[in-house]
Amino acid sequence: MIYYLLRRLNLLISTLFILSIIAFSLGHLFPGDPVQNFSGLREFDYNQYTDLQEKYQLNQGYISQYFTYISHILQGDLGVSFNSKAPITKELAQVAPASLELSIYALLLALLIGIPLGFWAGMRHQKLSDYTLYSLSVVGNSIPIFWLGLMVILFFALTLNWLPMSGRINLLYEIPEVSGFILYDILKSDVSYKYLALQDALRHLILPTITLAMVPITLLLTTTRNTVIQIMQTSYIKAAQTKGLSVWQLAKRHVFRNTMLSVIPQIAMAFNVLMTSVMITEIIFSWPGVGSWLIEAIYQRDYPVIKAGLLVVSSFIVVIHVSIDVLHALTNPLYRR
């Protein structure tokens, strides 16, 4: 077990190393002066230029440049943005919670809907409910997310006028920012319209969350269903059936645990898909998150932001992957020694 954890840790560190090399080399590969790309400052006189060169050690060899770059990152210094001239770390602290909030709710929704429905479909294999759920999930999986997003806006926001179509909260409500997670901030604040604001924020959350959760739901539903069907064929389930257990007992005691062991690694895959779709969803719903921030940066050729965004988002995915792997190992008795 210790050996396994060490191996995962090794994977984590080496992947992060490679990612940092890529981000570092972008500083040189992007057009423009590396001093601009690393610092994010564009207008300076000669003295400032040499100071910055000194700071990032750009007159030294690549290896010492790389280590200086890493030490700056570890101190939380990612340079400043070309456009806003604000430190990237500060901007990131503003947009990351919004994305994180959205993707956490979408992932939770996917887990709470996808896995139970998939389980049910698998247990009722080759019955009407299985066919219905499976075909619905195939349809859901093949709908492009940008189209789905526009359709729910068109239908629920414009035609029916039930839900707001964009943003995190109505501009009427002024919420002091503490953590950046809006629901948490509202609950922590002591404004008189607290519950109205909460209601409004929740209404803003519904459409993006559903849009974003669609693909992970279908992904988890399909894998859970297939795993259940596969497990129902194994000889230990056949053996358990001869013990005279009811279907419910069988599902609870034997099928569920074995299914989850195969589904947990799939959650990591679902998370990958989620991180890509969260950017698209943010653009569609004008959600002030990492996605719209990064895409805006790409439009504006804001190289320091692109570089930092790439590093942060991909490191985050790697960390989540490794932690899900470790979680899988901890729950699987075949790994526990």
Next chain:
Amino acid sequence: MALLDVRNLTVTLNDEFDKVNAIDKMSLTIRQGGFHGLVGESGSGKTLFAKALMGILDNRWTVKADRLFWQDNDLLKISPEKRREVINRDIAMIFQEPSRSLDPTAQILEQLEEVIPNSELGGTFWGRKQARHQYASNLLKKVGIKSQDYCLAAFPHELSEGQCQKVSIAMALARKPKMIIADEPTDAMESTTKVQILRLLQKFNENQSMAILLITHDLEAVAHWAKDMTILYAGQSVEAGACKELIHNPYHPYTRALFQNLSQFTQQADHKTPLQTLKGTTPPLQHLPIGCRLGPRCPQAQKSCVQAPKASRIKGHVFNCHYPINVRKPV
């Protein structure tokens, strides 16, 4: 008294294009407290028979029978749920590849405990957990596992095949069934473990008059342990009766060929003497011959063998053959 009486059981595989009778009108009778061997080559439908009886085949298969009596109750007349209940209560099954027939993610204790019926425990509600643990431990002791505490806390992958099979037997015993179906229980095991397992089964057969149906292709084991046996060939019953009768006085040409083969290993044979076998190979499921399925390979076959022979009985010795050997033809 017959414990289990199955007459003309047919199991059909419903393919997309075709229907194949994987088991064709097979019959089997087991006496109360009997030790019955079910013998046949691989793919002759032994395991299929056991699974059909336990009702754990998936829906590609259909099972039909003319008669299915359990302790003089007609199981065909009651609903499938009720039948399943009776069968699960009174018949326990032990599978081949024991380590794969245990849930890999649950400890042995948990798997054993769920089989123990509340009626076996007695005592008060709160004393039950303790009693259950004790009962599980005793079961393991009964099947000859020495370190019970270690075994109870272990996962299946931490035990050897032999130990897993003993655990399976312990599970089978938990409900005190009237019959145990052992489906190749000693497949791929060392010969010492094999003897241990079979001796265990025999012990329960003798001491608690639990009927055993031993499904195997190991003729020697059946000849040594079982009292009666049924021989299957390509899904058809060939011959059934007491073991000694069948070995010394076979009526069916297939039975003779089987045991001739066996006796050769006890005698000194010359270098490179060919073993005596029937010509040809067992037919695949897609190309079964009509009538008696042994037909094309049978040394005695004649024209009438294209009709499947009916079962004939001479003094409790049943055979399905138009031209039996060792028997004076009843005119």
